[in-house]
Amino acid sequence: MLLLQVSEGGTFALAAELTKRGLAHREPVLKRSQNGDTDEADALFSLLEWEESGHLLPHALLQRALREAGNQPLYITHPEGACKLMHRYWRLSRTERPLADYVFPFLEANPHEVHVLLELCSPNASVNGGPRYRAGLEESTVEMLATSLGPKLYEMARQLHGPEPVDHYPGDPHDSTPPTPEDRLRQFIYLYEQRNKPSISEEVIEE
Amino acid sequence: MFDPGSGPHRLTTKELTSHQHIAASTHFGRYFAYTVLAGDVSDQDFAAYTSMPYAEQLRVTKGLIGQLGMNTFLQKISLRSAGLDSEQAASLWQVVSTISPDLSLEASGGVFIQPNSEVTQASLLMLQLLGCLAKS
Numbered sequence: 001m002l003l004l005q006v007s008e009g010g011t012f013a014l015a016a017e018l019t020k021r022g023l024a025h026r027e028p029v030l031k032r033s034q035n036g037d038t039d040e041a042d043a044l045f046s047l048l049e050w051e052e053s054g055h056l057l058p059h060a061l062l063q064r065a066l067r068e069a070g071n072q073p074l075y076i077t078h079p080e081g082a083c084k085l086m087h088r089y090w091r092l093s094r095t096e097r098p099l100a101d102y103v104f105p106f107l108e109a110n111p112h113e114v115h116v117l118l119e120l121c122s123p124n125a126s127v128n129g130g131p132r133y134r135a136g137l138e139e140s141t142v143e144m145l146a147t148s149l150g151p152k153l154y155e156m157a158r159q160l161h162g163p164e165p166v167d168h169y170p171g172d173p174h175d176s177t178p179p180t181p182e183d184r185l186r187q188f189i190y191l192y193e194q195r196n197k198p199s200i201s202e203e204v205i206e207e
Numbered sequence: 208m209f210d211p212g213s214g215p216h217r218l219t220t221k222e223l224t225s226h227q228h229i230a231a232s233t234h235f236g237r238y239f240a241y242t243v244l245a246g247d248v249s250d251q252d253f254a255a256y257t258s259m260p261y262a263e264q265l266r267v268t269k270g271l272i273g274q275l276g277m278n279t280f281l282q283k284i285s286l287r288s289a290g291l292d293s294e295q296a297a298s299l300w301q302v303v304s305t306i307s308p309d310l311s312l313e314a315s316g317g318v319f320i321q322p323n324s325e326v327t328q329a330s331l332l333m334l335q336l337l338g339c340l341a342k343s
Contacts, residue, residue: 005300005337010307010329017330025334080312 007060012068016081019061019089026050059093061085073106075117083121087148100149107156114156115181118188121145125176133178136171142191154192157185166190224286233279248275253283257291261298268302277310281328288335296339303329303336 006018029050065085069077074085090099107113118137121144125135145153169190170183179187223231227250237247248256248271256264256271272280284299291299310325 006333008304010304011310013312013326014304014307014310014329014333017326018333021327021330021334 006057007064012065012078013080015061015064016084019057020084022053022057026053055092055094058089059095062089062093062095073103073113075103075106075113075120079116079120087121087144090148100152103149104152107153111156111160114153114160115185117153118145118157118184119181122184127176136169136173136175136179137184137187137191138173139191139195142188142195145188146192146195154189157188157192161185161189166193221286233283248283254287257284257287257295257299259298261301264298264302265305268306272306272309277325278328281325281332285328285332285335288332288339291336291339293340296336300333300336300340303333 006022007015033050062085065074065078065081075082078085086099086103103117107117119134121141122134122137123141124132126132166186166189170186171179218226218228218230220231222228224233227234229235233247256267259267275283281303284303288296307326307329310329312324312326
């Protein structure tokens with residue numbers, strides 16, 4: 001099947017870009033077909049293939065990455081694409097195995113790799129077109145991690161950090177230098193705890 | 208060359224190049240030279256390249272990239288993609304796959320793929336080539 005060639009397109013970086021572009025190309029094609037508007041230029045694949053591509057493309061790329069990773073975690077072997085593979089393509093590919101079942105055995109064997117995982121999932125930033133770096137964690141990133149991995153990542157982060165309270169966001173999220181691994185860990189703990197705090201309106205209702 | 212009905216301001220870069228228009232950056236210099244410029248490859252030679260068998264294509268690819276630069280090399284294939292048959296498209300797909308370790312992710316190095324990187328350009332070209340395969 002032509003679609004599956006996408007995941008074997010040369011280097012992993014090229015295959016990942018090809019998958020991303022293929023998925024981006026898919027959305028307008030499906031939208032136009034829903035409106036009864038078919039364009040010859042869209043006929044890269046049949047409509048059925050386009051519909052299937054939503055999970056087949058991520059699935060094929062994820063399988064390639066897992067095959068290449070062997071006994072190592074994706075966040076070590078494929079750092080440039082690990083976040084998207086684990087938090088987006090894992091879900092899109094309809095993989096039955098929960099992501100947590102894959103990730104936590106690696107993290108339990110090497111708890112300090114929590115720092116690696118948090119850094120790879122941090123947003124990219126650049127100042128005035130300068131070199132890119134991994135900025136501080138944002139609420140949306142913590143939400144993504146909590147949704148994909150559940151509370152266990154927070155528990156591991158807490159074990160690494162210790163019981164001291166984290167009562168403010170360490171550093172400035174708009175700072176032009178990347179946070180230290182320790183600050184990023186504290187950012188995660190702070191934002192996770194804020195996320196789980198009841199809102200003011202909920203507190204009023206409980207009272 | 209200067210058809211008033213289709214002035215260069217009305218045409219896309221792709222159309223300018225495919226019409227071999229003087230306003231196309233790939234052809235501008237040629238209108239002022241008696242030969243193909245040093246560092247360029249004639250359209251006939253490039254058309255012959257796209258028709259070569261895979262093994263021969265692969266043999267001359269490095270030389271072409273060295274002569275044209277990666278961006279122009281990928282652009283020249285892309286501009287011809289509409290006229291490729293499935294065999295030519297499959298062969299060029301393999302060529303781009305094979306040279307992919309040489310594709311840069313961004314201009315200034317690093318791990319983030321930039322929007323106009325060679326990897327992005329190659330991936331868009333490969334989608335075009337898949338289109339040629341799908342239509343056959």
